[in-house]
Amino acid sequence: MKVIDILNNAEKTVFSFEIIPPLRGSSVETIYNAIEPLMDFNPPHINITYHRDEVEYRTDTDGTIKKIVTTKRPGSVALAAAIMKRFKVEVVPHLLCAGATKYELENDLIDLNFLGIENVFALRGDASKNAAQNVSQSAEAKIAEFKPEQGGHRYASELVEQIYALNNGQYLDTTLKDPAPTNFCTGVAGYPEKHYEAASIEVDIENLKRKIDAGAEYIVTQLFFDNSKFFDFVNRCRAAGITVPVIPGLKPISTAKHLELLPKTFSIDIPEDLIKEVQSASDVTAVRKIGVEWAVMQSKELIAAGAPAVHYYSMGKSDNIVEIAKRVF
């Protein structure tokens, strides 16, 4: 079933979450073990993130330059199919413009279509980490300028257009005889605290609208810790003419390191109250408890305000999400 139909048919707020494919060399069981306890809360779909290849150029002793490509988390498409089969649940694989040509994206979409997967989440992705390291001392990919692959897309809206075209039987090769249309429902990302590259929230929402106008049917937001920022974002979307469901994305803090890491990685703010609570926690168990309490408080308020779904970033670990779901769903 398509996510948009799940949302439209739901009688109460939907519980959903996303998982990260295992690191190369890790067993798929690690992911199954993380998903298993969350199935008690009947998620109608599970998102599977996508991780771009890292490209590095190394100079050999003879002076020649070698291109080294590493995929740290391979197998996204196969993992989506494996999860769908094992848990009998809809899956929403993420697709990235970053590092991919339109042709490669079309191949992925064809694979997904053959597997009977009807949902995709269209994203641009970020610059490769190595590109970032070449720009500055920081390992943060996002400070490097995003460069589309040759023959690839510059913005997520262009990928949404490609999916929309494929849904209408328009493949890249226009000479195909009787091309079969696909039937994807596409979700896209939104940023209550603005995407880090956008000059203003207004400009960012104009660009978000391009994705909806291109055919995306719902939005999932970047994680946030202050619900007022989400409510303000939804109001701004509606004022800009965006009428599709906007799903809040939440991640519970689980270590004191998140106080620095999350704002830096996701360009978001953590409220002072939460920072103080975490800083005064005696140990990591206390930090996790604070993270869970905060996410429960956020979830309850979002549900009371009529959020169509609450989407949790599990980052491969599910015990704190289970704790939250028990108290909220």
Ligand code: FAD
């Ligand atoms: P876009 O929508 O293309 O926007 C990128 C920037 O370009 C924005 O600043 C926007 O305002 C601007 N822009 C857009 N269109 C135009 C235009 N026509 N002209 C000028 N400016 C424009 N990353 C991963 O690598 N893998 C994942 O699985 C993944 N999942 C995610 C899930 C969610 C819910 C979210 C919120 C993010 C996720 N990300 C993931 C991170 C995402 O890839 C980055 O945030 C990336 O920097 C932007 O992706 P986007 O799809 O929002 O890009």
